[in-house]
Amino acid sequence: MKNASLSAVATVVATLLAVLLAPRPALADEILTVDGVVEEGVSSIEVDDEGAATVVTESGKRIPLADVQLIRLAPLDNYYAASGAVRIALRNGDVINAEVTGGDEDGIKVESRPLGERSVPLELVHGVLFPPASRDRARVRVFEQTHLAIEEEHDVCFLTTGGRAEGTVEQIDHEGVVIQEKTLDSSLNLEPDQIESVVLLELDPLEPTGGVVRVRARLSDGSLLTGVVTKLAEGQLEIESLLDEEKPIAIPVKEVSSLTVIGGRTTYLADLPGTARQAFGEFDEADPIFPWDNRFGWKRDRTCLGAPIRLEGKLHERGIGVHCRSELTFKLEPGDGHQELRALVALDDSAREPSDVKPTVTFQVIVDGKPRLGEGLLVGASDEPRLVKVDVKGAKEVILLVDQGESLHERGRAVWANAHLVKGQQ
Numbered sequence: 001m002k003n004a005s006l007s008a009v010a011t012v013v014a015t016l017l018a019v020l021l022a023p024r025p026a027l028a029d030e031i032l033t034v035d036g037v038v039e040e041g042v043s044s045i046e047v048d049d050e051g052a053a054t055v056v057t058e059s060g061k062r063i064p065l066a067d068v069q070l071i072r073l074a075p076l077d078n079y080y081a082a083s084g085a086v087r088i089a090l091r092n093g094d095v096i097n098a099e100v101t102g103g104d105e106d107g108i109k110v111e112s113r114p115l116g117e118r119s120v121p122l123e124l125v126h127g128v129l130f131p132p133a134s135r136d137r138a139r140v141r142v143f144e145q146t147h148l149a150i151e152e153e154h155d156v157c158f159l160t161t162g163g164r165a166e167g168t169v170e171q172i173d174h175e176g177v178v179i180q181e182k183t184l185d186s187s188l189n190l191e192p193d194q195i196e197s198v199v200l201l202e203l204d205p206l207e208p209t210g211g212v213v214r215v216r217a218r219l220s221d222g223s224l225l226t227g228v229v230t231k232l233a234e235g236q237l238e239i240e241s242l243l244d245e246e247k248p249i250a251i252p253v254k255e256v257s258s259l260t261v262i263g264g265r266t267t268y269l270a271d272l273p274g275t276a277r278q279a280f281g282e283f284d285e286a287d288p289i290f291p292w293d294n295r296f297g298w299k300r301d302r303t304c305l306g307a308p309i310r311l312e313g314k315l316h317e318r319g320i321g322v323h324c325r326s327e328l329t330f331k332l333e334p335g336d337g338h339q340e341l342r343a344l345v346a347l348d349d350s351a352r353e354p355s356d357v358k359p360t361v362t363f364q365v366i367v368d369g370k371p372r373l374g375e376g377l378l379v380g381a382s383d384e385p386r387l388v389k390v391d392v393k394g395a396k397e398v399i400l401l402v403d404q405g406e407s408l409h410e411r412g413r414a415v416w417a418n419a420h421l422v423k424g425q426q
Helices: 002-021 137-145
Strands: 030-033 036-038 042-047 053-057 062-064 068-072 086-090 095-103 107-112 116-121 125-129 155-159 164-173 176-181 187-190 195-199 214-219 224-233 236-241 244-252 256-262 266-268 275-278 309-311 314-316 319-323 326-331 338-347 360-367 377-380 386-391 397-404 413-423
Touching: 086 107, 086 137, 095 116, 095 164, 107 164, 125 137, 137 195, 155 176, 164 187, 176 195, 214 236, 224 244, 309 413, 314 413, 319 326, 319 397, 338 360, 338 377, 360 386, 360 413, 377 386, 397 413
Parallel strands: none
Antiparallel strands: 030 036, 030 068, 042 053, 042 224, 053 062, 068 256, 086 095, 086 125, 095 107, 107 116, 125 195, 155 164, 155 195, 164 176, 176 187, 214 224, 214 256, 224 236, 236 244, 266 413, 275 326, 309 314, 319 413, 326 397, 338 386, 338 413, 360 377, 360 397
16 A cells, blocks of 8 residues: 555655656647748747847747737637627727626726736726627627717617617616616616617717737737737736726736737738728629728628638638628838738638538639739638738739629628738838
């Protein structure tokens, strides 16, 4: 019996030593840069005295953060809000999925696994989607594409009964919403189960943040948080964010799915203003112009159906989803230093599902009126994604065109995955 006990102790000691002496796991297994993919992990992100950030890989390689496009960390846990969580859309495009624990006239008190306990300032809030709608993909799309797009003179509460209350929202907390209804002399108290969403009127526009290299962190619960990295090391990511102007927000790295770099050498077309025409037949001057995220139009970082972009099973966090025929126009400033347009073009995986229809589309890029892909790239549902690179030095206008093939418009769900402009070396 004594020998057995000693053997058990030795086994435990050996196990502990193996854990302690094992190589430290990398914080990521893929880094996408303007020069290609670096297939090794991130050891840390360091920031010098002048604020310039550098990614340090596990082999010691140093990459300026401005040259990085995306750092993949952990698999996404839940793309939409967890049970009981609201979905808070901020004015800078960020999203917070969290449980509401309280609130006052200044902010909404929330708690989540990645962000812990904090208060979201009401002045930053664009809208709030309440459960159970916050867990329903279709309702999330309606919230993002319809509710947040309204232009009203008052705050609006969309009710679960189909009605709405308009006025001035005074408070949002765990007990619901207090709104000074425009037709009443007193405040109206709405409970959470009476509300689908709340959209707040923008009073003061946010200050622009151009010229600063930032990251957008996608968190394990589907939240998005944008800010300036101050450190990534020892299992913690620290970001200076609008959510907390006093100190950086610390997030456990295990709760971060990916980091997308903004303001470096990469400019994503999904972040630019643009115009679009869509038609089932030939284009006509009378065809309507669709804004971003119109219910039937083009989508930022989504397919035309509003779902995450997936090509051959791989998730692409950035890109543009359209339905043929589609013509997207972007105005460029020649002085911005953009040199090349790059995108991965294909039909989305939803168009590849077994069907009697075999969809095909043709991709074309037009720069200052001149086609740059010859007769265009004909792509079918069974074709692999194709990388497009087009010279845009000094260009004033870029048009992304998707034309219909033999299947006409049926299942013509085309994607410009990771569509971006690349600047010269800084």
